[in-house]
Amino acid sequence: MTQKTVTNSQITEVRPTDPAASDDVIRVIGLHKHYDRVAAVQGVDFSVRRGEVFGLIGPDGAGKTTTFHILGGVMEATAGDVQVLGQPPRDARLKIGYLTQQFSLYLDLSIDENLRYVGGLRQVPDRQFSERREKYLRLMNLEKFGDRLAGELSGGMKQKLALCCALVSQPQVLLLDEPTTGVDPVSRREFWDVLAALSSEEGVTIVVATPYLDEAERCNRVALMYDGQIQQIGTPAELRNSLGLHRLEVHTPQLQAAEQVLTTLSESDAIVDVQTFGDRLDVLVSDPQTGESQVRELFRQNHLQADTIELAEPTLENVFVTRLRQQGSAPEFFEFPRSRGGNRNVTTGSSSDFAIYSHNLNRSFGSFRAVKNVNVEVRYGEIFGLLGANGAGKTTTIKMLCGLLPISSGDISLGGERGNLRSSELRRRIGYMSQKFTLYDDLTILQNLEFYSGVYGVPRRLRREKIDWVIATCGLDGRETMLTGQLPGGWKQRVAFGASVMHEPDILFLDEPTSGVDPLARRQFWKLINDFARNGTAVLVTTHYLEEAEQCNRMSFMVAGEIVTEGSPSQIKASQPGQLIEVVIDQTQAASNLLKQQMESWRVSIFADRLHIVLDDPDRDIPIVRSLLKSANLTIHSLRPIPFSLEDAFIGVVQRLAQSATPEEP
Amino acid sequence: MKLLRRLIESRFWALTVKEIGQILRNKQLIFLLVFPPTIQLLIFGLALNPDVQNLKLGVVDYSNTPMSRELVSALTANGVFRVDRAPPNEQILGEQVRRGEIITGLVIPPTFNRDLKSDHPAEVQVLIDAVDANTAGIASGYAAQIINHFSQQLAPQNQAPIETQVTILYNPGLISSWFIVPGVLGLVLNLGSSLVSTSAIVREKDTGTLEQLLMTPAAAWEIILAKVVPLFVLLLGEVMLAVTVATLVFHVPFRGNFFLFMGFSGLYICVGIGIGFLLATVSRSQQQAILTSFFINLPLIQLSGAIAPIESMPRFFQILSLFNPLRHYVKVVRGVLLKGNGLEVLYPEAIALTAFAVALLAISTYKFRTQLS
Known part of the structure; x- marks a missing residue:
């Protein structure tokens, strides 16, 4: 009852037409959507101004996709008023570009054919079509690939092409539902640069949902949604300030122990929340001074070493995690019911035995060499990350390592087995989670879990316990008999992970397990992965979230089928040439555009209200950057060197290689 | 008991339970197994009738005597011909045949009665539209036979020296649906089993x-067998349904042993599933599988004798049809239903069908294992 009155009062607040409302391109008042008995959206109000980039963030199943369906005119609202460009969405469809979660392309048509098809469908006059085609393909760096089949493009290129297709009819409104899920960091940055240009230079209004909160920082305004309602709405800065907290970045070699200590032992309320983020801890404190002394004190008491403690603004991710924890909707961690007492192979201690091993692994498809001389060594109890852009050959490598794909040449051993990787004895010891399709959509969650526990030979008396664990871990109690196909994507991933570990595998292959999973659930995922590794499971994982890749013990970067860098996360970051500079500046977009004219575009990237710039020779280059920005009347608030993040390192490695490779291409 | 417990613990059991769960959820599949076969049986059985009846006859009777009218009524007496119109002259009659308004035309000359009376051979002209060669052949045969018979009655002294006494076995009423319906039963089972099994595998691919x-850890044979078992049961149900329609609607007799018939049907279901699996393993998508199945299933049906008799095919195709499993099954269905044949007659078919089933399932299991590469 109380909730209802709240929504009512919000409606009356929005109703009076204020002068700014005339500029609203999208107006949503009291939106409700019910599927049978399930209420997906329950009373949502917001409006988006012309040329604004409006972000929708929230956990999986918060109702974001449903909202997009209604805004795009694909679905009717149960109740409420939705206006796009002053019209009901269905009537405004020709002026709306809509990018759904799945690639909405014809994979057996070329880039040009896809574009022409959309142009024809949307009745774009020929002359304008060729102008726009040229312009947007150039903007997306796709102009060289016009006659390539869409099916042969990498995930990132596909999404850029899909955006091109949406732009050909020059829509005034762009609706993007998780456009960068499964897209590598390099392509993600390029994609967001394009979005920024579209909104600031062409006045396109953009509504975008994303599970990447660093992307959400680049929105003008953000709405935090859960349980079908918008809980908070504002600029990223407003959202951050609303926490009323300060963030301490704590760098320590003993991350896990430190997190344990800080969460359980802090008695005063000075420390509000502790979150692991990459290679550091984010400690949210109400007062910076007392907070810092508290942290130092706890570290000292528990003989932990703190390398540095820095004060900073909270991030959107901090907001997201804290707000959700306040709601009590953070997924809980349950101990896995182990029936085998960990992995025998570790306790016998023959460390020379690799769980996964390959030497000079090659694979060609026709004349195309997808994987070239790849060496991988993973021990039991180790988490190994295989990172790379879309189409770098990670999935092909994984498929060969687990025996799904015959190799062209090289040596492989898996779990000590060299010859027959397909024996049923060996596969019983392996867990495998492929990129997305692991579960049967037409079976219930329970049936899926019963199937996988049965087919992996989990003894019947233990199955109940393990299935209950998966259900509880996924927070799906009481919904076991739901059809799996009806689950939101992120939840499916969680169930799929559960399904692939119920038999306590010695070796676990995870191909982008967290793609499309919300930040809180991702933390839970990694807690589980770490737990399995501690119990002796060898884990090989791929991911596009580089900050979570920090949790790998070792990793390799793959570019164009080759491993180009390997080592621990800190080794890789330390081996980066040059220096990363953080610049806090007023107009990030303008500054970035300016700098990109003077240096390679990958060196400059926008992070919320600041720029990250990679300089090879800081002593020489910093003055140049300063004078360049000054000459354009851009005020620099601060400029300081910061350590490379794994993502910066990754982008640096990939781009330098791409550059050295370009001259070979015609 | 111990065996049962081991079965329930096994991977095979988990796989089978999963398949059954998916089938139960798939209302479309159940629909596909019930309605199309029934409809096909009804349409083929009722509409596909090689008997010629009610052929439109145009008559130009210049004679217009009781004798000429008797000839016309002799032609129409058994319902093969039906007088549709009586144009005034041959020109118009010819034109009507040309336009397809009538199939056959009869011209009785003015001298007809006179010639008969004066013991001259009387002449009548019959025009037949032979665009449909089969119908034309039958019509001309009937016309000749009836007119012959008519003239014999007029002159009984010209009795033919040999009199034939034909005994018609197994189908004394010469009901053509008794021939067609068992054939269509084979056709329906072939389509059903191959399509359903294709989709069971291709869906996993898609x-x-x-x-x-x-x-x-499941082995290829376990995966395949787990898919075969529930489909097998479903398709046996389809066979029962088809037999019920055949006996109740078309009154096709069931003279042989029911269990022998179901045994053969089970064997053929394995063949059909084998064909389907093989199709699925070589196809990349559902669409491709269905298109390919047309290339396989249509020749199988045409060369099976289900609809057109094998004896009417050129020799080369008759030999080729021996390699068609459907031909053997159709022969079994007709043999068991109409003739009451037992294994002592049908053992060659039993051997052939077993060989086909084993070969197809073995190949598709092998293909299944290697298809991802």
Whole structure:
């Protein structure tokens, strides 16, 4: 009852037409959507101004996709008023570009054919079509690939092409539902640069949902949604300030122990929340001074070493995690019911035995060499990350390592087995989670879990316990008999992970397990992965979230089928040439555009209200950057060197290689 | 008891339970197994009738005597011909045949009665539209036979020296649906089993779960067998349904042993599933599988004798049809239903069908294991 009155009062607040409302391109008042008995959206109000980039963030199943369906005119609202460009969405469809979660392309048509098809469908006059085609393909760096089949493009290129297709009819409104899920960091940055240009230079209004909160920082305004309602709405800065907290970045070699200590032992309320983020801890404190002394004190008491403690603004991710924890909707961690007492192979201690091993692994498809001389060594109890852009050959490598794909040449051993990787004895010891399709959509969650526990030979008396664990871990109690196909994507991933570990595998292959999973659930995922590794499971994982890749013990970067860098996360970051500079500046977009004219575009990237710039020779280059920005009347608030993040390192490695490779291409 | 417990613990059991769960959820599949076969049996059985009846006859009777009218009524007496119109002259009659308004035309000359009376051979002209060669042949045969018979009655002294006494066995009423319906039963079972089994595998490919399935410890034969078992039961149900329609609607007799018939049907279901699996393993998508199945299933049906008799085919195709499993099954269905044949007659078919089933399932299991590469 109380909730209802709240929504009512919000409606009356929005109703009076204020002068700014005339500029609203999208107006949503009291939106409700019910599927049978399930209420997906329950009373949502917001409006988006012309040329604004409006972000929708929230956990999986918060109702974001449903909202997009209604805004795009694909679905009717149960109740409420939705206006796009002053019209009901269905009537405004020709002026709306809509990018759904799945690639909405014809994979057996070329880039040009896809574009022409959309142009024809949307009745774009020929002359304008060729102008726009040229312009947007150039903007997306796709102009060289016009006659390539869409099916042969990498995930990132596909999404850029899909955006091109949406732009050909020059829509005034762009609706993007998780456009960068499964897209590598390099392509993600390029994609967001394009979005920024579209909104600031062409006045396109953009509504975008994303599970990447660093992307959400680049929105003008953000709405935090859960349980079908918008809980908070504002600029990223407003959202951050609303926490009323300060963030301490704590760098320590003993991350896990430190997190344990800080969460359980802090008695005063000075420390509000502790979150692991990459290679550091984010400690949210109400007062910076007392907070810092508290942290130092706890570290000292528990003989932990703190390398540095820095004060900073909270991030959107901090907001997201804290707000959700306040709601009590953070997924809980349950101990896995182990029936085998960990992995025998570790306790016998023959460390020379690799769980996964390959030497000079090659694979060609026709004349195309997808994987070239790849060496991988993973021990039991180790988490190994295989990172790379879309189409770098990670999935092909994984498929060969687990025996799904015959190799062209090289040596492989898996779990000590060299010859027959397909024996049923060996596969019983392996867990495998492929990129997305692991579960049967037409079976219930329970049936899926019963199937996988049965087919992996989990003894019947233990199955109940393990299935209950998966259900509880996924927070799906009481919904076991739901059809799996009806689950939101992120939840499916969680169930799929559960399904692939119920038999306590010695070796676990995870191909982008967290793609499309919300930040809180991702933390839970990694807690589980770490737990399995501690119990002796060898884990090989791929991911596009580089900050979570920090949790790998070792990793390799793959570019164009080759491993180009390997080592621990800190080794890789330390081996980066040059220096990363953080610049806090007023107009990030303008500054970035300016700098990109003077240096390679990958060196400059926008992070919320600041720029990250990679300089090879800081002593020489910093003055140049300063004078360049000054000459354009851009005020620099601060400029300081910061350590490379794994993502910066990754982008640096990939781009330098791409550059050295370009001259070979015609 | 111990065996049962081991079965319930096994991977095979988990796989089978999963398949059954998916089938139960798939209302479309159940629909496909019930309605199309029934409809096909009804349409083929009722509409596909090689008997010629009610052929439109145009008559130009210049004679217009009781004798000429008797000839016309002799032609129409058994319902083969029906007088549709009586144009005034041959020109108009010819034109009507040309336009397809009538199939046959009869011209009785003015001298007809006179010639008969004066013991001259009387002449009548019959025009037949032979665009449909089969119908034309039958019509001309009937016309000749009836007119012959008519003239014999007029002159009984010209009795033919040999009199034939034909005994018609197994189908004394010469009901053509008794021939067609068992054939269509084979056709329906062939289509049903191959399509259903194709989709059971291709669906896993389309959704990407196949890769996951191949990573489990389950062996290829376990996966295949788990898919075969529930489909097998369903398709046996389809056979029963088809037999029920055949006996209740078309009154096709069931003279042989029911269990022998079901045994053969089970064997053929394995063949059909084998064809379907093989199709699925060589196809990349559902669409491709269905298109390919047309290339396989249509020749199988045409060369099976289900609809057109094998004896009417050129010799080369008659030999080729021996390699068609459907031909053997159709022969079994007709043999058991109409003739009451037992294994002592049908053992060659039993051997052939077993060989086909084993070969097809073995090949598709092998293909299934290697298809991802």
